[in-house]
Amino acid sequence: MKHSLAPSALLEGDTVTASGTTVGSGSWIRFGTSVSGSSLAGGVFVGFRCRLDGVRVASGCQIASLARVGRPGAAPVTIGAGAWIGARAVVEPGVAIAPGAVVAAGAHVLADVDSDVIVVGRPARVLRRREVAEDGAPEFTATLERVRARGGAGLMSAPAHWTADGDGFLDAALSGGAGVHLGAGVIAMGRPDGPSPHGGVRIGARARIGAGSILEGSGGIDIGPDADLGDGVLVVSSGHDLGRRSLPWQGGPVRIGAGVAIGAGATIVGPCRLGDGAIVAPGSVVIGDVPAGGFTAGVISTEDGPGRTPPLA
Secondary structure: OOOEEOOOOEEOOOOEEOOOOEEOOOOEEOOOOEEEOOEEOOOOEEOOOOEEEOEEEOOOOEEOOOOEEOOOOOOOEEEOOOOEEOOOOEEOOOOEEOOOOEEOOOOEEOOOEOOOEEEEOOOOEEEEEOOOEOOOOOOOHHHHHHHHHHHHHHOOOOOOOOEEOOOOEEEEOEEEOOOOEEOOOOEEEEOOOOOOOOOOEEEOOOOEEOOOOEEEOOOOEEEOOOOEEOOOOEEEOEEEOOOEOOOOEEEOOEEEOOOOEEOOOOEEEOOEEEOOOOEEOOOOEEOOOEOOOOEEOOOOEOOOOOOOOOOOO
């Protein structure tokens, strides 16, 4: 396979496209992602710090942050048009994801997924079929052009009264109290001039954000004072409307209370509120509220019961 990157594709800094990779027009690959031996059609979105190895991705697909799809030298993965792969999902070699399928955040996919089916869990299982209004294919052209127009000039700095270890990507409206610390390689995004006026990341005094964490604040993230987010935590404040073919953006604000402790590698998907002093175990995927002083662990944790929309992130 030849190596080809369309001029209209946007590949952000620290993105690696290895030999044998093609990226089509209007595709967008976010900071820190690695793509090798893969073919991405036009209009494909890939989030932060994903890894794609030997993947054939059709147009209109969206792959959320920290997804791992395929493996070097193994059987290829195919992803059909308009499919969604959620944050921290893992798709094993040889799997075929059919058009319109949805893989929820944190799912581990070992077998083929039929079109318009939603799968969740580790290992992934069918939750239900999508009931879809046909309103057109997913697309993000307006957002892409806004980001492209900003260029590097749009990147932000941490507030002067914070400390940061650097090597990250700060594309967010950041505000908050004194003594906040950002570990090495933290990614933050979200602004009030984006899809929600509540966009941005607001962090209380003395809070710590661990190395390699990702704060996707397009729908608004508020973190209370003295909160501690471990290394590699992912917080996502948005989702998508599964009932429409276009998978339009939906806000999902996240509120993390004072003194909350979130273990390394956990994923928090809004809308949700974590009460003061709550504890989230490492590696958890949290999609609902956690009461003050509460403890939660496991692949999926929600106080809202089985009827809740699965975590797309």
